[in-house]
Amino acid sequence: MSDVAIRLTGIKKHYNAGKPNEIQVLRGAELSVGRGEVVALVAPSGAGKSTLLHIAGLLDTPDAGKVEIAGEDLTGRSDRARTNARRSQIGFVYQFHHLLPEFTAAENIILPQLAAGISRKEAEARAQELLDKVGVGKRADHRPGALSGGEQQRVAFCRALANGPGLLLADEPTGNLDPATSDQVFEALIALARDTGLAALIATHNMELAARMDRTVRLQDGVLV
Numbered sequence: 001m002s003d004v005a006i007r008l009t010g011i012k013k014h015y016n017a018g019k020p021n022e023i024q025v026l027r028g029a030e031l032s033v034g035r036g037e038v039v040a041l042v043a044p045s046g047a048g049k050s051t052l053l054h055i056a057g058l059l060d061t062p063d064a065g066k067v068e069i070a071g072e073d074l075t076g077r078s079d080r081a082r083t084n085a086r087r088s089q090i091g092f093v094y095q096f097h098h099l100l101p102e103f104t105a106a107e108n109i110i111l112p113q114l115a116a117g118i119s120r121k122e123a124e125a126r127a128q129e130l131l132d133k134v135g136v137g138k139r140a141d142h143r144p145g146a147l148s149g150g151e152q153q154r155v156a157f158c159r160a161l162a163n164g165p166g167l168l169l170a171d172e173p174t175g176n177l178d179p180a181t182s183d184q185v186f187e188a189l190i191a192l193a194r195d196t197g198l199a200a201l202i203a204t205h206n207m208e209l210a211a212r213m214d215r216t217v218r219l220q221d222g223v224l225v
């Protein structure tokens with residue numbers, strides 16, 4: 001297995017081609033994140049963080065450049081190949097938790113595992129193990145609506161890691177929480193990443209949180225510095 005979880009080379013992306021509001025968001029962004037490395041992605045709002053994360057997560061395609069996941073070049077591969085790679089190798093966390101409201105915390109983590117062909121028994125055990133790790137094991141049978149914002153977001157981390165991806169992409173994962181909760185939830189995320197040895201790219205506005213990661217990259221004028 002490659003020691004590089006993700007490598008982005010010469011990524012370019014623009015929107016609104018040929019219109020007055022045409023915008024070149026990425027102008028040759030380069031990034032490489034090693035296995036076990038937790039990297040902060042810092043940039044002002046509107047600089048292109050979400051665009052970069054969507055391209056890194058194979059949800060969007062760049063105009064130019066290369067996206068390699070675990071050593072495999074996925075540029076120009078079929079939708080199916082990209083979807084498979086995304087499902088098996090990448091976990092996503094967004095600012096809002098996006099948990100399914102009619103299912104319990106545990107079920108939200110079990111469902112993606114069942115979809116990946118894991119037995120119910122194994123999926124249940126893994127869900128409980130993940131919830132315990134982030135300190136919400138006792139809330140496993142609660143629906144998201146009965147959980148606090150911080151708890152919901154911890155459950156969302158567990159769901160992102162349900163199928164053991166090698167790469168976690170997070171877009172302002174604690175942006176919706178008050179500072180104290182944000183701090184705790186962030187610690188839980190880092191601990192989980194360290195524990196599972198996955199690579200993480202975490203977009204944040206918060207420089208204090210960024211300082212706790214292994215490395216910070218800044219998105220400036222369409223390139224990463």
Ligand code: ADP
Nearest residue numbers: 015016025043044045046047048049050051052
């Ligand atoms: P960030 O996540 O750093 O706030 P985004 O990646 O969301 O930045 O957006 C970067 C720029 O690209 C913004 O100016 C935004 O308006 C523009 N943009 C993003 N997505 C689209 C789209 N689908 N169509 C047109 N413009 C877009």
